[in-house]
Amino acid sequence: MILDGKCPTGPIETSWDRHRFESKLVNPSNKRKFKILCVGTGLAGGAAAASLGELGYNVHAFCYQDSARRAHSIAAQGGINAAKNYPNDGDSIYRLFYDTIKGGDFRAREADVWRLSQVSNNIIDQCVAQGVPFARDYAGYLDNRSFGGAQVSRTFFARGQTGQQLLLGAYSALSRQVKAGTVTLHERREMLDLVVVDGVARGITCRNMVTGAIESHWGDAVILATGGYVNVFYLSTNAMGCSVTAAWKAARKGAYMANPCYTQIHPTCIPQHGEHQSKLTLMSESLRNDGRCWVPKKVEDCERPPGQIAEEDRDYYLERKYPSFGNLAPRDIASRAAKEQCDDERGVGPGKRGVYLDFADSIKRLGEDTIRERYGNLFEMYEKITAENGYKQPMRIYPAPHYAMGGLWVDYNCMSNVPGLFVLGEANFSVHGANRLGASALMQGLADGYFVIPYTIAGYLATVKPGAVKDDHAEFKKSAEEVKANIDKLLSINGTKTPSEYHRELGKVMWEDVGMARSKESLEHALKRIPEIREEFWSNVKVVGSNDQFNQELENAGRLADFFEFAEILTKDALNREESCGGHFRTEHQTEDGEAMRNDEDFCYVAAWEFKGTGVEPELHKEPLKFENVKLAVRSYK
Amino acid sequence: MKLKLHVWRQNGPNDKGRMEVYDAPDVSPDQSFLEMLDDVNLVLARQGKDVIAFDHDCREGICGMCSQVINGVPHGGQERTTVCQLHMREFKDGDEIFIEPWKARAFPVIKDLVVDRGGLEKIMQAGGYTSCHTGGVADGNALPIGKDIADYSMDAAECIGCGACVAACPNSSAMLYTSAKVAQLAVLPQGKVEAHRRVMAMTEAATEHGFGNCSNHYECQASCPKGIDVKFIAKLNREYMKALIP
Numbered sequence: 001m002i003l004d005g006k007c008p009t010g011p012i013e014t015s016w017d018r019h020r021f022e023s024k025l026v027n028p029s030n031k032r033k034f035k036i037l038c039v040g041t042g043l044a045g046g047a048a049a050a051s052l053g054e055l056g057y058n059v060h061a062f063c064y065q066d067s068a069r070r071a072h073s074i075a076a077q078g079g080i081n082a083a084k085n086y087p088n089d090g091d092s093i094y095r096l097f098y099d100t101i102k103g104g105d106f107r108a109r110e111a112d113v114w115r116l117s118q119v120s121n122n123i124i125d126q127c128v129a130q131g132v133p134f135a136r137d138y139a140g141y142l143d144n145r146s147f148g149g150a151q152v153s154r155t156f157f158a159r160g161q162t163g164q165q166l167l168l169g170a171y172s173a174l175s176r177q178v179k180a181g182t183v184t185l186h187e188r189r190e191m192l193d194l195v196v197v198d199g200v201a202r203g204i205t206c207r208n209m210v211t212g213a214i215e216s217h218w219g220d221a222v223i224l225a226t227g228g229y230v231n232v233f234y235l236s237t238n239a240m241g242c243s244v245t246a247a248w249k250a251a252r253k254g255a256y257m258a259n260p261c262y263t264q265i266h267p268t269c270i271p272q273h274g275e276h277q278s279k280l281t282l283m284s285e286s287l288r289n290d291g292r293c294w295v296p297k298k299v300e301d302c303e304r305p306p307g308q309i310a311e312e313d314r315d316y317y318l319e320r321k322y323p324s325f326g327n328l329a330p331r332d333i334a335s336r337a338a339k340e341q342c343d344d345e346r347g348v349g350p351g352k353r354g355v356y357l358d359f360a361d362s363i364k365r366l367g368e369d370t371i372r373e374r375y376g377n378l379f380e381m382y383e384k385i386t387a388e389n390g391y392k393q394p395m396r397i398y399p400a401p402h403y404a405m406g407g408l409w410v411d412y413n414c415m416s417n418v419p420g421l422f423v424l425g426e427a428n429f430s431v432h433g434a435n436r437l438g439a440s441a442l443m444q445g446l447a448d449g450y451f452v453i454p455y456t457i458a459g460y461l462a463t464v465k466p467g468a469v470k471d472d473h474a475e476f477k478k479s480a481e482e483v484k485a486n487i488d489k490l491l492s493i494n495g496t497k498t499p500s501e502y503h504r505e506l507g508k509v510m511w512e513d514v515g516m517a518r519s520k521e522s523l524e525h526a527l528k529r530i531p532e533i534r535e536e537f538w539s540n541v542k543v544v545g546s547n548d549q550f551n552q553e554l555e556n557a558g559r560l561a562d563f564f565e566f567a568e569i570l571t572k573d574a575l576n577r578e579e580s581c582g583g584h585f586r587t588e589h590q591t592e593d594g595e596a597m598r599n600d601e602d603f604c605y606v607a608a609w610e611f612k613g614t615g616v617e618p619e620l621h622k623e624p625l626k627f628e629n630v631k632l633a634v635r636s637y638k
Numbered sequence: 639m640k641l642k643l644h645v646w647r648q649n650g651p652n653d654k655g656r657m658e659v660y661d662a663p664d665v666s667p668d669q670s671f672l673e674m675l676d677d678v679n680l681v682l683a684r685q686g687k688d689v690i691a692f693d694h695d696c697r698e699g700i701c702g703m704c705s706q707v708i709n710g711v712p713h714g715g716q717e718r719t720t721v722c723q724l725h726m727r728e729f730k731d732g733d734e735i736f737i738e739p740w741k742a743r744a745f746p747v748i749k750d751l752v753v754d755r756g757g758l759e760k761i762m763q764a765g766g767y768t769s770c771h772t773g774g775v776a777d778g779n780a781l782p783i784g785k786d787i788a789d790y791s792m793d794a795a796e797c798i799g800c801g802a803c804v805a806a807c808p809n810s811s812a813m814l815y816t817s818a819k820v821a822q823l824a825v826l827p828q829g830k831v832e833a834h835r836r837v838m839a840m841t842e843a844a845t846e847h848g849f850g851n852c853s854n855h856y857e858c859q860a861s862c863p864k865g866i867d868v869k870f871i872a873k874l875n876r877e878y879m880k881a882l883i884p
């Protein structure tokens with residue numbers, strides 16, 4: 001089937017304004033009659049729930065943590081983009097739009113990206129009004145820094161804790177609506193199913209993680225803002241609880257999963273130290289503003305302390321390969337370059353999987369105090385984890401799975417192909433194409449939540465009768481029974497290996513075969529291994545504890561079960577996409593000097609996969625991408 | 639290294655709870671404290687025994703989810719460090735470690751080391767915000783804010799809402815947590831407008847939800863993983879006085 005993104009036609013500059021005008025509205029006095037479920041309270045979900053509450057809808061918000069403020073958006077460090085052009089350095093909505101399309105390697109929809117760029121400026125204003133303490137200069141005006149993939153300074157930040165401050169802003173707006181009675185919060189709830197009645201999303205089934213109770217919630221619309229899925233690689237920069245579960249349950253109920261193979265491997269993470277590691281820690285890529293990446297030129301130098309390696313024996317490989325962007329090359333490029341150096345035996349540190357990020361020159365130029373002011377908390381974090389002082393010796397970094405560009409397919413209104421199901425933030429696929437630029441995810445989450453969904457959801461709600469289907473409908477009962485049966489099954493297998501052991505195993509396959517570089521051979525190998533491990537999991541997993549109380553082993557087992565099914569679709573998507581673009585690198589498709597080679601003739605489309613059953617071939621639906629405002633070009637950062 | 643752990647086990651809110659002893663026979667100094675517990679749990683799970691429940695999520699010291707009292711000190715006593723960022727190189731071979739949940743009237747135990755911190759939410763909901771509506775606000779640069787003020791506000795805003803300050807306080811006071819939000823907003827032009835109403839509502843909510851008063855022990859600051867300064871409590875008190883005098 002050919003999918004239609006329902007993008008407005010005509011001049012792009014006015015597309016969002018025209019669309020807003022043409023969308024239907026819900027009468028103010030009717031709004032409270034509509035119940036909206038919002039799963040997720042990160043930047044996207046938190047902002048959406050708060051804004052919809054302000055408008056007067058009856059909103060119910062859900063998260064798996066004990067507080068809405070703890071969603072993983074909290075961990076974002078570096079910053080948020082906006083086209084304010086405060087530094088007067090040539091930025092504009094058009095440039096942010098262009099950079100995002102190009103950064104995404106021409107695999108995103110123009111109209112969606114235009115809207116994102118347009119509302120980016122409103123986000124900053126909104127956050128300032130909420131009291132978000134953005135960094136300021138001595139005159140009292142907002143400060144900016146530059147970020148990978150851009151030649152202008154358009155990134156706003158709050159020390160190294162931008163995500164935290166933005167999320168606390170959204171959380172405060174949400175708290176205000178709780179007090180006002182328009183939003184009801186359901187913490188420590190995990191959504192375990194989407195309830196679909198006659199093809200329309202009507203509610204969710206979730207587990208109360210404290211009591212184990214299986215609850216049914218009905219809503220006139222369901223919003224998923226449940227974050228990304230890169231924990232499919234086991235080790236990643238995501239929080240331990242991040243999962244694909246909510247999105248995957250929706251996929252099992254008919255929502256299409258778009259471009260799952262577009263995963264981002266972030267270049268500046270602390271390298272792995274051992275087998276028992278539970279996660280990888282990101283250090284903001286803003287570090288690349290002042291840090292220089294290098295490895296020794298000679299293999300025999302790799303074991304020597306970095307201070308003893310002479311300047312002429314160092315290979316500043318990003319500056320060498322990409323003279324105009326240098327250390328600020330986009331993430332996919334920087335990550336692959338690091339991997340190349342290590343594959344070439346010139347890596348450093350344990351297992352030789354690491355490259356140096358060196359601040360010596362910047363410290364010489366700006367002084368240690370300036371560097372501390374800019375990145376103090378990152379240096380502190382680095383030292384806590386590695387016991388090394390980044391001011392005195394270069395840091396060691398290595399790429400790690402970080403972000404999911406792919407996600408549930410949505411149209412221009414952020415509605416999935418299942419009517420009534422909306423998807424926001426990292427959980428959808430919409431704006432980043434095959435690669436996301438730094439500081440653009442926070443922008444997307446807040447754009448979707450504050451400025452897009454309040455308009456587009458009205459267009460849908462205006463066409464439905466409030467409360468038409470409630471939780472007394474048979475589908476709710478059926479869904480709850482399926483969820484219970486799945487839990488009982490997991491608890492009853494009583495095998496020999498724990499969920500975390502299986503997760504590690506899956507992660508290993510995904511990292512090695514479907515990680516930074518993919519080939520037909522590696523992907524086919526993964527497609528053989530994933531079902532094998534999945535089948536073993538379902539016959540040999542050991543989940544201790546019971547369902548009727550707090551049980552983290554059970555939570556993990558359930559999430560992993562979904563990762564298994566999802567991993568297969570991700571790998572199939574990677575196999576289908578016979579080209580290299582952005583974060584998706586197929587070794588068969590590269591230029592002579594190792595750059596990604598797109599195939600616009602055959603693959604200039606969004607791949608949206610329809611789940612047809614476990615172990616059954618999924619069906620591919622295509623949404624062709626049209627570029628009318630930017631010219632399809634080979635992406636170059638040289 | 640080899641460690642002996644004494645861990646609080648409590649099978650639900652109504653269980654009495656007790657300390658139990660576990661061996662951690664093969665701990666690497668590079669592991670984080672939670673990774674060490676993961677290993678202990680792996681052994682328990684393989685034996686079919688119930689694992690030690692503990693809250694955690696980001697494991698980067700920012701979400702505020704992790705919450706354990708280690709050797710009597712919330713977060714384990716390393717300066718500016720959450721449990722998840724505590725590394726085993728801070729311990730030595732043969733150490734005995736005592737691990738307990740946050741202990742405070744306002745934080746009932748859910749299971750083992752997991753507690754219910756819902757009271758902290760109520761304080762925020764009472765007034766921890768500026769009442770601005772989405773859209774229709776001024777340009778971000780319309781109001782210059784001195785760098786010193788922005789920095790002060792940011793210092794306060796670093797609070798991760800973990801509740802260690804409450805757990806450390808002999809009175810189970812949430813004053814440091816509350817003051818961080820009050821101070822962050824009170825110094826900003828955007829927050830000043832509602833400063834009086836905010837400080838009254840938030841302190842009232844703290845009392846209503848079982849948090850005690852501040853009697854200047856300053857244990858809160860000592861255990862705060864973000865180094866939130868007690869000067870913000872002084873600021874809260876000043877704001878409170880200002881609100882009393884119309």
Ligand SMILES: Cc1cc2nc3c(=O)[nH]c(=O)nc-3n(C[C@H](O)[C@H](O)[C@H](O)COP(=O)(O)OP(=O)(O)OC[C@H]3O[C@@H](n4cnc5c(N)ncnc54)[C@H](O)[C@@H]3O)c2cc1C
Nearest residue numbers: 040041042043044064073078079191227425426439441442
């Ligand atoms: C370490 C790190 C640093 C980053 N730095 C930056 C940066 O500097 N700039 C930038 O732009 N981006 C950055 N990003 C990316 C960005 O932070 C995320 O993409 C973005 O915050 C995601 O927001 P979200 O609202 O979509 O999802 P999240 O914030 O992940 O929220 C997901 C929500 O869904 C809930 N949830 C999930 N599953 C379920 C379920 N089954 N049932 C109930 N609830 C569920 C969770 O409880 C949570 O509330 C960073 C990411 C990481 C990991």
Ligand code: SF4
Nearest residue numbers: 797798800801803862
């Ligand atoms: S003030 Fe410190 S200890 Fe208290 S909740 Fe905030 S971060 Fe935690």
Ligand code: FES
Nearest residue numbers: 695697702704722
């Ligand atoms: S797990 Fe997030 S702060 Fe410790």
